[in-house]
Amino acid sequence: MIKYKQFTDTMAASFYENPDLKRERQSCNFDKDEITNLIDGNVEKTKYRRELVEYILSDPSLKDPIPVEYLSHEEKYAAELKKACLLVQKMREPVPKEAKFETLRKRQENGKPLDIGVGPSSVILKEGNALGLHFVMFIPAIIGQGSTEQQNKWLPRALNLEIIGTYAQTELGHGTFLRGLETKATYDPDTKEFILETPSLSAYKWWPGGLGKTSNYAVVMAQLYTKGKCEGIHPFLVQLRDETTHEPLPGIFVGEIGPKLGLNSNDNGYLGFDRVRIPRDQLLMKHSQVLEDGTYVKPKSTKLGYATMVYVRVFIVQDMAQVLRKAVTIATRYSCVRHQSELKPGEPEPQILDYKAQQNKLFPALAASFAFHFAAEKVWNLYHLATENIGKGDLQMLPDLHGMSCAMKALSTSETAKFVETLRQSCGGHGYMVSSGFPRLYGIATASETYEGENTVLWLQVARYLIKTRMDGSGGQSVAYLIGSNLPDNKAVDLSLDGIINLFQRVAAGYVDLAMKELAEHGRQGMAPYDAWNHSAVQLIKAAQAHARYLVADCFVRSVKEDKLSGPVRSILNELCEFLLIYWLFAELKTEHLSQLQAKYMELLSIIRGYAVNVVDSFDIRDEALGSVLGCWDGNAYQRLFDEALKSPLNRNAVHRESFEKYLKPLMKSKL
Ligand SMILES: CCCCCCCC/C=C\C/C=C/C(=O)SCCNC(=O)CCNC(=O)[C@H](O)C(C)(C)COP(=O)(O)OP(=O)(O)OC[C@H]1O[C@@H](n2cnc3c(N)ncnc32)[C@H](O)[C@@H]1OP(=O)(O)O
Numbered sequence: 176m177i178k179y180k181q182f183t184d185t186m187a188a189s190f191y192e193n194p195d196l197k198r199e200r201q202s203c204n205f206d207k208d209e210i211t212n213l214i215d216g217n218v219e220k221t222k223y224r225r226e227l228v229e230y231i232l233s234d235p236s237l238k239d240p241i242p243v244e245y246l247s248h249e250e251k252y253a254a255e256l257k258k259a260c261l262l263v264q265k266m267r268e269p270v271p272k273e274a275k276f277e278t279l280r281k282r283q284e285n286g287k288p289l290d291i292g293v294g295p296s297s298v299i300l301k302e303g304n305a306l307g308l309h310f311v312m313f314i315p316a317i318i319g320q321g322s323t324e325q326q327n328k329w330l331p332r333a334l335n336l337e338i339i340g341t342y343a344q345t346e347l348g349h350g351t352f353l354r355g356l357e358t359k360a361t362y363d364p365d366t367k368e369f370i371l372e373t374p375s376l377s378a379y380k381w382w383p384g385g386l387g388k389t390s391n392y393a394v395v396m397a398q399l400y401t402k403g404k405c406e407g408i409h410p411f412l413v414q415l416r417d418e419t420t421h422e423p424l425p426g427i428f429v430g431e432i433g434p435k436l437g438l439n440s441n442d443n444g445y446l447g448f449d450r451v452r453i454p455r456d457q458l459l460m461k462h463s464q465v466l467e468d469g470t471y472v473k474p475k476s477t478k479l480g481y482a483t484m485v486y487v488r489v490f491i492v493q494d495m496a497q498v499l500r501k502a503v504t505i506a507t508r509y510s511c512v513r514h515q516s517e518l519k520p521g522e523p524e525p526q527i528l529d530y531k532a533q534q535n536k537l538f539p540a541l542a543a544s545f546a547f548h549f550a551a552e553k554v555w556n557l558y559h560l561a562t563e564n565i566g567k568g569d570l571q572m573l574p575d576l577h578g579m580s581c582a583m584k585a586l587s588t589s590e591t592a593k594f595v596e597t598l599r600q601s602c603g604g605h606g607y608m609v610s611s612g613f614p615r616l617y618g619i620a621t622a623s624e625t626y627e628g629e630n631t632v633l634w635l636q637v638a639r640y641l642i643k644t645r646m647d648g649s650g651g652q653s654v655a656y657l658i659g660s661n662l663p664d665n666k667a668v669d670l671s672l673d674g675i676i677n678l679f680q681r682v683a684a685g686y687v688d689l690a691m692k693e694l695a696e697h698g699r700q701g702m703a704p705y706d707a708w709n710h711s712a713v714q715l716i717k718a719a720q721a722h723a724r725y726l727v728a729d730c731f732v733r734s735v736k737e738d739k740l741s742g743p744v745r746s747i748l749n750e751l752c753e754f755l756l757i758y759w760l761f762a763e764l765k766t767e768h769l770s771q772l773q774a775k776y777m778e779l780l781s782i783i784r785g786y787a788v789n790v791v792d793s794f795d796i797r798d799e800a801l802g803s804v805l806g807c808w809d810g811n812a813y814q815r816l817f818d819e820a821l822k823s824p825l826n827r828n829a830v831h832r833e834s835f836e837k838y839l840k841p842l843m844k845s846k847l
């Protein structure tokens with residue numbers, strides 16, 4: 176018997192490369208860096224990211240002494256927060272004069288600080304980040320909702336982390352339905368203050384990230400009352416804890432909500448107010464104001480107060496592309512090194528990557544990781560343009576931005592959650608280990624389906640926009656194909672990318688029309704419009720999903736057509752694009768079209784098999800950031816599984832003495 180020997184202790188570890196992976200890599204016929212640069216944005220951004228990651232990972236104080244899974248809830252919070260804080264400190268210090276950090280140093284010398292947001296932290300924090308909401312929502316809320324004076328006052332303090340904040344909107348009894356929030360902010364013109372009040376148990380804020388123990392401030396969404404009238408929900412900047420002692424201020428009831436399915440490094444919290452007074456100028460007043468005498472000044476649109484959510488929905492699309500890249504890297508590398516069963520009678524066990532059924536589990540996710548990357552790019556551009564226009568008083572793009580961000584957030588999160596689960600299954604039993612990395616990725620993907628707008632609710636928002644567009648032609652660019660006679664009527668099946676996009680449009684428009692018919696039919700039967708809407712929800716959601724697939728598919732096709740790609744990378748992306756589009760169409764098409772597409776799909780599986788390992792390599796994810804024993808670059812999955820198992824506290828001694836003596840022994844000795 177070969178005895179287990181700790182691999183990481185031997186010199187050989189640094190030279191090992193699994194022969195199956197090595198063979199795939201030797202046959203690579205495209206420039207991997209080109210894909211890496213494409214994902215990062217450009218060559219300079221890749222160089223910067225690589226140096227930053229190396230800078231973070233080479234710091235021993237940012238390493239975990241033991242895997243965080245073995246820590247208690249409390250220890251995990253403290254250990255992960257420690258790393259998050261050390262990381263911010265590190266990013267502020269001057270970078271040492273070493274050639275490998277030249278880009279970072281030059282950046283600092285040019286007065287540009289290193290990033291301290293959630294990007295770099297994701298290299299070392301894999302279960303959420305207690306400072307995440309500060310960067311992703313608190314600061315954006317001050318920028319998006321605060322007046323110039325308010326930004327001047329609060330932003331420098333927030334950017335320096337002198338104050339740490341979160342975004343407190345959801346309540347125990349109300350998450351989706353924002354008009355139903357109960358937290359009250361009543362203006363008192365005598366003292367020129369707002370009085371914050373939690374009128375019931377269901378009004379307690381519940382869920383905000385980093386609220387439990389980390390944040391000392393929050394942007395709190397509350398119903399604004401002035402001159403005896405409720406003006407709807409508005410954002411208030413509220414201090415929760417003393418800036419020196421961190422003790423909750425009088426009238427503030429704050430705490431943590433307990434363990435969750437995932438993201439357990441983040442102290443999601445609860446919050447209640449007992450007549451807490453804040454100055455008038457802590458209502459964030461970019462879009463609406465309360466004057467000293469209590470006069471309310473309306474915003475141009477009440478939906479401007481929802482802008483922070485729109486920003487994060489866009490952010491999530493980008494995050495899902497990253498989650499998918501990690502999951503598919505793990506599963507593809509593992510499928511390359513894992514041999515199982517018999518493909519040809521009597522021959523050695525093949526790589527599981529050679530099974531068509533396995534390819535069918537991996538490659539749709541591989542293709543989707545690119546699709547969501549390009550979709551995120553597109554919706555970011557739209558976001559920046561719309562925000563610029565809103566700044567000039569032009570709100571015309573608001574509905575299209577809302578429609579597009581809801582559609583892409585809902586599609587990217589639901590597909591990613593589904594793919595992560597399929598990829599986990601593709602790794603068999605080992606995929607179920609925490610050390611495979613899948614449980615953490617699943618925790619992020621499934622949380623994203625719920626937070627920042629529960630997906631069903633967002634699908635219905637998209638459907639509302641589609642129906643409105645089809646009825647009155649008022650929609651923006653993303654729904655232009657639904658307006659009037661714009662819809663191309665190409666009856667023949669054309670398998671070019673443009674032809675497939677045309678099919679997507681026809682499928683989506685078909686569902687929209689079916690939903691409209693259903694609504695009209697309910698109307699004819701005497702149903703009120705809101706009841707008809709509820710009764711048509713299943714059809715409406717189908718329409719929204721088909722539209723979202725069209726949007727993402729269209730972004731993918733347009734990006735592949737761009738001039739900047741070399742021949743080999745263009746054909747890889749072209750094939751992945753075509754493959755994903757066919758995969759999505761399978762669910763929608765009638766049999767006459769299916770057989771043509773099926774043949775193409777099977778052909779593409781074989782083509783993608785040829786380069787899949789090299790494409791995931793080009794995602795350029797360091798082993799430490801990937802956090803998976805199955806997906807490491809060297810492919811030494813079994814040895815790493817074993818190394819990781821031996822870190823279990825249960826393996827410290829051959830006998831778990833206490834439980835043996837106390838429980839097992841008496842049980843085994845007892846007689847019936
Ligand atoms: C490396 C690490 C990366 C980490 C990345 C992630 C970090 C973040 C992690 C977690 C953070 C999580 C935070 C949160 O979850 S915060 C809470 C989020 N909550 C929600 O999203 C609530 C969802 N609900 C809503 O958005 C709304 O209530 C609604 C849209 C469902 C309905 O709103 P309501 O006011 O009731 O609308 P009406 O029905 O009255 O009107 C609809 C009308 O308004 C238009 N509209 C709605 N929203 C918007 C918008 N945002 N922008 C523009 N327009 C909007 C809608 O289109 C209708 O228009 P109409 O048809 O013309 O009438």
Ligand SMILES: Cc1cc2nc3c(=O)[nH]c(=O)nc-3n(C[C@H](O)[C@H](O)[C@H](O)COP(=O)(O)OP(=O)(O)OC[C@H]3O[C@@H](n4cnc5c(N)ncnc54)[C@H](O)[C@@H]3O)c2cc1C
Binds near residue numbers: 384
């Ligand atoms: C990990 C995590 C982090 C979070 N972080 C934050 C944060 O930082 N700040 C914050 O404020 N909130 C946060 N949230 C809360 C999150 O935004 C809400 O959970 C989310 O918006 C859904 O609201 P809800 O929980 O009230 O679900 P509900 O709205 O109660 O949904 C329950 C069910 O009802 C259905 N439903 C609801 N309304 C409709 C409708 N109109 N039509 C059809 N079906 C409907 C939903 O589809 C769902 O199936 C977080 C949540 C999670 C899980």
